[in-house]
Amino acid sequence: FTDGHKYIQSAYDKGSRVFLCEKEVDLPSDAVVIITDNTRSALAKISCNFFRNPSKDIKVIGITGTKGKTTTAHIVKFLLEQGGIKTGIIGTVGSFYGDTVIPTVNTTPESYELQKTLRIMAEGGCKAVVMEVSSLGLKHHRVEGTEFYCGVFTNLFPDHIGTNEHETFEEYAYWKTQLFPVSERAIVNIDDPFSEEIIRNCKGEVITYGYDNKADYVLENCEKVKLSNVLSTAFDVTAKGEKKSFTVALPGEINAHNSLIALALADLFGISDEDSAEGLRQVFVKGR
Numbered sequence: 001f002t003d004g005h006k007y008i009q010s011a012y013d014k015g016s017r018v019f020l021c022e023k024e025v026d027l028p029s030d031a032v033v034i035i036t037d038n039t040r041s042a043l044a045k046i047s048c049n050f051f052r053n054p055s056k057d058i059k060v061i062g063i064t065g066t067k068g069k070t071t072t073a074h075i076v077k078f079l080l081e082q083g084g085i086k087t088g089i090i091g092t093v094g095s096f097y098g099d100t101v102i103p104t105v106n107t108t109p110e111s112y113e114l115q116k117t118l119r120i121m122a123e124g125g126c127k128a129v130v131m132e133v134s135s136l137g138l139k140h141h142r143v144e145g146t147e148f149y150c151g152v153f154t155n156l157f158p159d160h161i162g163t164n165e166h167e168t169f170e171e172y173a174y175w176k177t178q179l180f181p182v183s184e185r186a187i188v189n190i191d192d193p194f195s196e197e198i199i200r201n202c203k204g205e206v207i208t209y210g211y212d213n214k215a216d217y218v219l220e221n222c223e224k225v226k227l228s229n230v231l232s233t234a235f236d237v238t239a240k241g242e243k244k245s246f247t248v249a250l251p252g253e254i255n256a257h258n259s260l261i262a263l264a265l266a267d268l269f270g271i272s273d274e275d276s277a278e279g280l281r282q283v284f285v286k287g288r
Contacts, residue, residue: 040141044111048145054118055147058126061265062133064156064179068258069132072154072234074285075262082279083271088121091132093286095122108137135175136165151183152261156194165267177201187264190215209260212281217260227281237263244273
């Protein structure tokens, strides 16, 4: 990271005339200088307004956690699209919907890029977008102003601690919690000890999943199987007092565990069990 104030004169020389700054700067009189306490926060708000608040027109699902964000985002996309809901993805392997690819750099794009991408997806016919929300994306105000239909917590392990990231594990964990006060509802991995802190920060309905019998979606009986020669995982899930069986076309219990998030979202979107089952059988993860 660097201080953008160092490059103000260069930006002016190249034609810029409006500047968002955190301190007074020396520029010619035809420059408009807006002073704010936090330029990242201000940019996020300006970007939301400039692109006409796209998260009001599309249901944004934000997934945060140390592991599983990319795979879970793809599983969710397959289930929603099997249910007839055109869905975009923003994350580690890029931003895309259908055959349209939108170039990005960070897992969670900078606020201007994010709001532009959401607007493109909304105008492209997407009704939902699944977004990986990193701790740095939250810390650096990249998602500020975005309205989240649902926040998802997968798990928490020590990571991203060091220069230009998080000074301590406690700081890293804190930023993970900050998705949930801005989410209408939450889906939370109750097996993770940090889930209690996540739930304390939720503002709306909380849906839990995991091996714990107290969860709303309980995982049981995972088994390795093959689907059309693809190593897959069969599993049972008990939800709302009813046990159902599914198979996800990905190996490992962790992917059955992640599938519970997608099944909970499918229920929120009114997708049938038949469509959910077919979506899970078709899953593959781009770039993985």
